[in-house]
Amino acid sequence: MTQTVEPGPDTAGTAPGKAQGWLDDLESALRERDVARAAELFATESYWRDLVSFTWNITTMEGRDQVADMLTARLEATDPSGFALSEPEDEVDGVTTAWFTFETGVGRGRGLVRLVDEDGPRAWTFLTTMYELKGHEEPQRDRRPKGAEHGANKHRRTWLESRQQSVESLGSTSQPYVLVVGGGQGGIALGARLRQLGVPSLVIDKHPRPGDQWRSRYKSLCLHDPVWYDHLPYLKFPDNWPVFAPKDKIADWLESYTRVMEVPYWSSTRAVSASYSPEQGEWTVEVEREGKPLTLRPKQLVLATGMSGKPNVPDLPGMDVFKGDQHHSSAHPGPDAYAGKRCVVIGSNNSAFDICGALWENDADVTMVQRSSTHIVRSDSLMDIGLGDLYSERALAAGVTTEKADLVFASLPYRIMHEFQIPLYQQMAERDKDFYDRLERSGFEHDWGEDGSGLFMKYLRRGSGYYIDVGAADLVANGDVTLVKGQVDHLTEHSVVLADGTELEADLVVYATGYGSMNGWAADLISQEVADRVGKVWGLGSDTAKDPGPWEGEQRNMWKPTRQEGLWFHGGNLHQSRHYSLYLALQLKARHEGIPTDVYGLAEVHHLC
Numbered sequence: 001m002t003q004t005v006e007p008g009p010d011t012a013g014t015a016p017g018k019a020q021g022w023l024d025d026l027e028s029a030l031r032e033r034d035v036a037r038a039a040e041l042f043a044t045e046s047y048w049r050d051l052v053s054f055t056w057n058i059t060t061m062e063g064r065d066q067v068a069d070m071l072t073a074r075l076e077a078t079d080p081s082g083f084a085l086s087e088p089e090d091e092v093d094g095v096t097t098a099w100f101t102f103e104t105g106v107g108r109g110r111g112l113v114r115l116v117d118e119d120g121p122r123a124w125t126f127l128t129t130m131y132e133l134k135g136h137e138e139p140q141r142d143r144r145p146k147g148a149e150h151g152a153n154k155h156r157r158t159w160l161e162s163r164q165q166s167v168e169s170l171g172s173t174s175q176p177y178v179l180v181v182g183g184g185q186g187g188i189a190l191g192a193r194l195r196q197l198g199v200p201s202l203v204i205d206k207h208p209r210p211g212d213q214w215r216s217r218y219k220s221l222c223l224h225d226p227v228w229y230d231h232l233p234y235l236k237f238p239d240n241w242p243v244f245a246p247k248d249k250i251a252d253w254l255e256s257y258t259r260v261m262e263v264p265y266w267s268s269t270r271a272v273s274a275s276y277s278p279e280q281g282e283w284t285v286e287v288e289r290e291g292k293p294l295t296l297r298p299k300q301l302v303l304a305t306g307m308s309g310k311p312n313v314p315d316l317p318g319m320d321v322f323k324g325d326q327h328h329s330s331a332h333p334g335p336d337a338y339a340g341k342r343c344v345v346i347g348s349n350n351s352a353f354d355i356c357g358a359l360w361e362n363d364a365d366v367t368m369v370q371r372s373s374t375h376i377v378r379s380d381s382l383m384d385i386g387l388g389d390l391y392s393e394r395a396l397a398a399g400v401t402t403e404k405a406d407l408v409f410a411s412l413p414y415r416i417m418h419e420f421q422i423p424l425y426q427q428m429a430e431r432d433k434d435f436y437d438r439l440e441r442s443g444f445e446h447d448w449g450e451d452g453s454g455l456f457m458k459y460l461r462r463g464s465g466y467y468i469d470v471g472a473a474d475l476v477a478n479g480d481v482t483l484v485k486g487q488v489d490h491l492t493e494h495s496v497v498l499a500d501g502t503e504l505e506a507d508l509v510v511y512a513t514g515y516g517s518m519n520g521w522a523a524d525l526i527s528q529e530v531a532d533r534v535g536k537v538w539g540l541g542s543d544t545a546k547d548p549g550p551w552e553g554e555q556r557n558m559w560k561p562t563r564q565e566g567l568w569f570h571g572g573n574l575h576q577s578r579h580y581s582l583y584l585a586l587q588l589k590a591r592h593e594g595i596p597t598d599v600y601g602l603a604e605v606h607h608l609c
Contacts, residue, residue: 019098047413182304193585211251318491335362347512357472418453425454535605
């Protein structure tokens with residue numbers, strides 16, 4: 001959801017050789033271990049974002065001093081070389097953009113640099129990413145496995161027999177090196193990556209089938225992100241896949257993907273407890289598989305239990321006496337049982353709007369309780385203005401593949417990302433002015449984010465506070481769904497009572513009240529001590545609502561080492577699950593192979609939850 005600064009095909013480079021010359025100067029300084037000279041190649045305002053390749057971390061260095069500090073700590077061990085353009089550079093509005101490849105002592109990488117003129121070319125943004133480890137390349141293309149075993153062999157085992165033996169031995173005669181708790185899209189994507197890298201791993205999930213996380217949600221749920229944004233690793237959705245996939249179609253895709261990619265996956269398996277032994281360097285994880293207890297001893301534990309974490313269910317006076325139905329939005333079954341009923345939905349973000357819309361369509365009397373302002377963006381405008389340059393048929397026609405789009409997206413440092421977002425949302429506000437005028441007249445409290453940067457920055461900062469409108473906002477704007485504003489004070493036997501005394505009669509109360517930090521799962525599974533050691537998961541430290549400072553510059557604790565040895569967090573939307581699963585898998589593979597992984601910039605803990 002950002003505007004790329006990459007030019008179109010008609011803006012051919014006006015400064016040939018500038019980027020390669022800069023890369024040559026950088027490589028020369030790095031080869032000679034001249035940190036000061038390397039740092040001087042960066043602009044006064046500059047950002048180096050590294051995904052694993054230099055830092056064995058996901059971190060951003062801001063300014064020359066931080067670049068110099070990282071290189072002082074990591075240059076010798078990283079031993080970078082071979083910086084070369086992978087396609088012609090381009091210049092637009094004084095910014096030269098170039099794709100490049102490089103190597104380190106243990107891996108190979110790709111990157112993107114944006115150069116500005118500051119007494120010569122200087123890097124404004126610099127992205128470096130590792131995509132494979134030397135000697136541990138994935139078996140793809142010309143390295144793909146043969147599959148069939150030719151020749152005569154009295155001890156031949158078929159693919160099925162080998163697969164069955166591997167499945168049966170896991171957890172009994174062999175232990176997974178990585179245990180992934182949570183088998184939604186995040187856990188499945190990571191499981192596929194780890195299998196391709198040859199890391200003994202196991203994904204476990206409490207549901208009976210892969211995809212049940214989606215099947216169990218309210219029946220009207222569809223993806224609000226478009227298909228081009230949502231591919232899984234290795235297997236893209238077919239060309240006829242719908243733009244916005246219904247939840248049960250996604251569920252079936254995840255189930256088939258798990259089988260086709262041979263992800264080691266245990267369904268109907270619940271993690272009961274976990275503890276870590278620093279002396280042994282391993283976890284003891286007690287699980288129940290189809291009701292039977294079992295102990296697993298992985299070296300690495302990944303919580304892929306959902307970026308949103310645990311449901312926030314309010315503790316309100318009167319909840320125990322309310323005689324109707326009440327549940328969190330994550331447990332909402334759908335509208336079928338509530339035709340003609342009085343339904344109160346507490347909240348005004350994505351789930352609240354989806355549920356209100358479905359209830360209204362099923363002839364319920366629906367009231368939305370808005371407790372704080374919400375940002376709404378219309379789906380068509382978001383797809384065109386916000387995503388169209390990177391994730392669309394238009395982007396593909398211009399040569400922007402999913403993989404290239406992911407790197408363009410990753411190359412914009414979080415510190416300045418809002419500057420690229422603000423003009424996009426200004427365009428959306430102008431395009432949909434009539435809609436926003438109607439919404440305002442209805443009394444709905446709308447915002448564009450604290451700095452006008454809109455939906456995606458809200459998502460990165462707090463993971464809440466927005467709605468991608470696919471129609472339900474019109475119901476509020478038109479008055480079909482009743483809107484009331486205020487805080488809930490208590491419930492009675494048959495109503496919801498707000499702080500100002502407003503009483504809303506109700507047969508159903510849905511708490512669309514969001515989720516807590518993912519470290520709440522760590523507290524439940526491991527201990528509160530470990531959850532506090534790790535600290536808050538998600539957010540950037542932007543010092544905006546629900547994202548307290550200080551500035552941290554990356555998503556807290558996601559896809560990278562934490563303050564608890566051997567504990568990792570993985571998740572996010574389908575795009576993030578796809579893209580960042582690669583970097584998490586490479587970090588885990590390196591540890592499995594005994595490759596030194598000295599972490600630079602392990603984040604401090606500023607907030608516990």
